[in-house]
Amino acid sequence: DVKVTQSSRYLVKRTGEKVFLECVQDMDHENMFWYRQDPGLGLRLIYFSYDVKMKEKGDIPEGYSVSREKKERFSLILESASTNQTSMYLCASSFTTTYPGNQPQHFGDGTRLSIL
Amino acid sequence: QQPVQSPQAVILREGEDAVINCSSSKALYSVHWYRQKHGEAPVFLMILLKGGEQKGHDKISASFNEKKQQSSLYLTASQLSYSGTYFCGTETSGSRLTFGEGTQLTVNP
Numbered sequence: 600d601v602k603v604t605q606s607s608r609y610l611v612k613r614t615g616e617k618v619f620l621e622c623v624q625d626m627d628h629e630n631m632f633w634y635r636q637d638p639g640l641g642l643r644l645i646y647f648s649y650d651v652k653m654k655e656k657g658d659i660p661e662g663y664s665v666s667r668e669k670k671e672r673f674s675l676i677l678e679s680a681s682t683n684q685t686s687m688y689l690c691a692s693s694f695t696t697t698y699p700g701n702q703p704q705h706f707g708d709g710t711r712l713s714i715l
Numbered sequence: 716q717q718p719v720q721s722p723q724a725v726i727l728r729e730g731e732d733a734v735i736n737c738s739s740s741k742a743l744y745s746v747h748w749y750r751q752k753h754g755e756a757p758v759f760l761m762i763l764l765k766g767g768e769q770k771g772h773d774k775i776s777a778s779f780n781e782k783k784q785q786s787s788l789y790l791t792a793s794q795l796s797y798s799g800t801y802f803c804g805t806e807t808s809g810s811r812l813t814f815g816e817g818t819q820l821t822v823n824p
Contacts, residue, residue, distance in 0.1 A: 601754075630810045632795055641717065641802060642757070642814040649810070658813070689756070703747065703759035704804075704812065 602626070607692050613712045618677040620710050622690030629695040631659075631673035632704065633665065638688040648673055649695065680714045687711050699700040716740055718805045720815035727822045735818045737803030739784040746779050746786040747804040747812060750797075752788060760788075793822045819822050 606621035622633065630649055634642040634657075644657030646665040654665050662684060666674045673692075677684055690710075691704040718739040725733050737746060745764045749757040763779035763786055774791040784805075790797055800819050805811035 632811075634814075640817060641816040642804075644811065644813070647811060655811075657811075695810055702763060702810065704749075705759070706749075706756040708756045 603633075603690055603692055603705050605688075605707040605710050607710050608708060609711050611715060612677075614680060614682060615713055616677075616680045617695050618680050618712070619715075620675040620677075620688055620690075620712070622675070622692075622707055623671050624672045624673075624690075624692040624705070626672065626692065626694075626705070627670065628692035628705075629670075630693045630704075631667065632691040632693075633675045634689045634691065635659070635674065636689055636709070642689065645675065682714050683710075685712060685714045717813055718803055718815045720801075720803060720818050722818060724819040725821070727820070729795060729822055730792050731822075733790045733820060735790075735791060735801050735803075735820070737786045737787040737788075737805070737815055739805045739807075741784065741805070741807050743779075743781070743784050743805050743807060745806045746777075747806070748777055748786075748788050749802045749804065749814075750799045751817075752799040752803065759771070760801075790820070793820075795822050795824065798822045801818055 619672045632647040633645045648667045664676045689709045690707040693704045694702045747761040751757040757762045765781045777788045779786045800817045
């Protein structure tokens, strides 16, 4: 079974802090994704990565950055946390294939982040 | 742009059927369906590839109308375990998905 592990289930930080959310997958997936989930808004893509040291902006990248130094690890960084970044953050991973669209994404359990 | 899911919420009694729709304004390579139970990670259900196919798994099936950029998820003879929030994810390029807002399904005894 694919395992996507997020470092914390719950995290409380203060406004202005630099926050790191870590995600590790154990299936040698090329693709990794960070989403935030808010009530009524579904899952919104923040950043994704197709390979080590590669990153692409998603739909809501403002206020965030990412790092992928190793294939199995994808980090989300809140440069200066603000209260509007209080949310559930989900990491996911998937294989890349030459044919688009036939690989499911596997999700971690999420990190509920509160910024005070 | 996010796909539009309907309905936003549905309440069923055990054994009843339900349909959840997902509609996009863009041409799609595929549509993914996921279910998320409260406090848990979203779990993959199935992928529909362009070509208008229909797939099924147990009593949950789905169709994909490529021309209309629409997909529907069919839940037949619903069970209590079907409760959760259902998300469609649409793929327009690469491996990236855009998810809908979700449909909350509640199945009561």
